[in-house]
Amino acid sequence: MNREDFKIEICSNGVESCEAAEKGGADRVELCAGIPEGGTTPSYGEIYVSREVLKNTLLHVIIRPRGGDFTYSPSEIRRMEMDIDIARKLGADGVVFGCLNPDGTIAMRENAILMEHARGMNVTFHRAFDRCKNPMESLEQIIELGFNRILTSGQQNTAELGIPLLRDIKKAADGRIAILAGCGVNEKNIAKIQHETGVCEFHFSARRPVKGRMEYVNPDVCMGAKGVDESLIDYTSEERVRDTINQLLIK
Numbered sequence: 001m002n003r004e005d006f007k008i009e010i011c012s013n014g015v016e017s018c019e020a021a022e023k024g025g026a027d028r029v030e031l032c033a034g035i036p037e038g039g040t041t042p043s044y045g046e047i048y049v050s051r052e053v054l055k056n057t058l059l060h061v062i063i064r065p066r067g068g069d070f071t072y073s074p075s076e077i078r079r080m081e082m083d084i085d086i087a088r089k090l091g092a093d094g095v096v097f098g099c100l101n102p103d104g105t106i107a108m109r110e111n112a113i114l115m116e117h118a119r120g121m122n123v124t125f126h127r128a129f130d131r132c133k134n135p136m137e138s139l140e141q142i143i144e145l146g147f148n149r150i151l152t153s154g155q156q157n158t159a160e161l162g163i164p165l166l167r168d169i170k171k172a173a174d175g176r177i178a179i180l181a182g183c184g185v186n187e188k189n190i191a192k193i194q195h196e197t198g199v200c201e202f203h204f205s206a207r208r209p210v211k212g213r214m215e216y217v218n219p220d221v222c223m224g225a226k227g228v229d230e231s232l233i234d235y236t237s238e239e240r241v242r243d244t245i246n247q248l249l250i251k
């Protein structure tokens with residue numbers, strides 16, 4: 001493959017990761033907070049500064065008010081509408097969201113409301129797709145709603161495990177919508193996933209732990225989950241982004 005044959009999206013947890021993604025050769029970033037929850041809407045300051053530092057890389061912003069499931073209350077939908085509007089004002093090129101009904105079907109009304117706010121932007125239906133009940137039926141509904149792509153791991157815990165469904169939905173999409181393979185994509189498996197599915201868009205984080213600046217740490221206090229080493233911060237690695245992309249260029 002040639003570099004122009006595929007698109008690379010980096011799941012970026014902040015400005016530092018956005019900078020590394022661009023230096024490593026990414027086509028776009030998906031800016032997220034709350035990575036341990038699967039990604040939540042980042043702060044407006046994070047979006048603003050990320051837009052400042054990204055010169056050649058598209059900026060997409062996840063619109064997800066909380067972790068957990070993808071069935072949202074009217075109040076949550078209202079917040080998501082406002083987040084889309086503000087992301088646009090801050091210069092985002094696209095947004096990423098997805099709403100489901102309690103029975104695992106696509107929430108057509110809620111997604112349509114959000115799509116109206118995102119009119120003119122590039123829009124990805126995120127891994128809510130991996131929680132839907134009928135992937136082929138959902139694929140058609142997401143196309144009907146006007147989304148540009150679907151981010152999916154093939155309804156498995158990793159995209160490598162989801163190769164069979166990724167292959168099937170790529171074929172069923174037939175060029176009407178892009179399929180973005182994500183979750184667990186890395187240097188070791190990206191070429192395999194591409195070869196076995198035909199997918200040409202990939203989403204990964206390429207992060208490495210970096211030691212924080214604190215010299216003193218109180219060993220008796222945790223800010224989050226117990227057992228997590230809070231002296232380390234995970235950032236996207238420019239080198240890992242480049243190395244992963246290069247795996248697609250090996251003949």
